[in-house]
Amino acid sequence: MSRTERDLSPGLLERAARVRLLALDVDGVMTDGGLDYTGDPHENKRFHVRDGLGLKLLQRSGIELAIITGRQSSAVSRRAEELGIAHLYQGCEDKWQTLSELLGRLQLEADEIAYCGDDLVDLAAIRHAGLGVTVSDAPREIREHADYITTTPGGLGAVRELCELILKARGEWEAIVEEFASS
Numbered sequence: 001m002s003r004t005e006r007d008l009s010p011g012l013l014e015r016a017a018r019v020r021l022l023a024l025d026v027d028g029v030m031t032d033g034g035l036d037y038t039g040d041p042h043e044n045k046r047f048h049v050r051d052g053l054g055l056k057l058l059q060r061s062g063i064e065l066a067i068i069t070g071r072q073s074s075a076v077s078r079r080a081e082e083l084g085i086a087h088l089y090q091g092c093e094d095k096w097q098t099l100s101e102l103l104g105r106l107q108l109e110a111d112e113i114a115y116c117g118d119d120l121v122d123l124a125a126i127r128h129a130g131l132g133v134t135v136s137d138a139p140r141e142i143r144e145h146a147d148y149i150t151t152t153p154g155g156l157g158a159v160r161e162l163c164e165l166i167l168k169a170r171g172e173w174e175a176i177v178e179e180f181a182s183s
Contacts, residue, residue, distance in 0.1 A: 008165075012148060015131045016169035020112040022058060023066040023087075023099055023125070024159060026076050028118035029135055030067075032155030045075040048156060054163030055083050061172055066102060068095045070121055096124035116162055118142060118154050133162055 027033050030051060036044040055065055066087035067080055073090065080088040092098045099115060111130035115122070118138040126132035127145050134146040135154040143149050148165065150158040167173040 012131075013169040015111070015147060016114070016166050017171075018112055019063060019114045019131055019166050019169075021064040021066060021103070021106060021108055021114070022055075022162070022166065023068050023102070023113060023115045023129075025095070025117040025119075025122050026067060026069040026073070027071060028138070028154040029116050030079070030155065030159055032153070033118070043073060043075065045073060045079070046155065047079050048160070050157050051159035051163075052079075052083055054160035055085070057167060057176060058163050059084060061167060061170065063166065064106060066099070068092050068098050068115075068125070070095070093121075094124075095122060096128055099125050099129075114162065114166065116150075116159065 024030055030047055031045050038044065059065060064087065065083070065085045066089070067076065067085055068089045069076060070092055071090065076090060077088065087102060089098050095117065099113070103110065103113065110128055113129045114131035114133055115125040115129035116133040116135070117126055118135050119142060123142060123145060126134060126142065131148065132146050133148045133150065134142045135150050135152070135158045137153040150161045152158040152161050164173060167176060
């Protein structure tokens with residue numbers, strides 16, 4: 001049964017506490033899923049700043065980050081570089097295969113990863129990950145297979161919500177808040 005932050009089970013928190021790698025789709029997760037084309041070959045993407053801080057906090061906590069997306073975009077490359085995300089895979093048709101290969105390189109097990117996606121191309125990765133996550137505005141078929149559904153839509157802070165869930169499950173969130181409060 002899928003859970004949201006309003007209904008966190010001990011099992012969900014245990015899964016979140018085991019996470020050593022968070023892998024994310026881009027369109028519909030890190031962005032709102034809209035594609036904004038200009039007249040030139042570039043496309044614009046809008047990322048939420050709070051997601052970025054959440055990802056930096058996970059990195060500081062020792063959690064690896066990866067982006068696995070089916071599209072190619074210089075905007076995604078730039079965002080990954082800004083955030084220091086070393087594991088960037090663009091143009092991936094089989095996201096679970098890409099994620100499996102990354103697990104092998106990092107010597108991780110599937111139950112040590114969280115994957116967040118929002119559409120059919122993400123379904124295998126969501127189902128096989130130790131913590132399969134989707135966003136609140138994902139199609140019903142995706143939400144039915146997720147262990148956790150964010151209360152926030154993709155591109156509007158859903159990634160931050162997931163980062164906080166992982167940090168809370170690890171017992172680190174309160175110290176982070178206190179650190180910022182005392183700065």
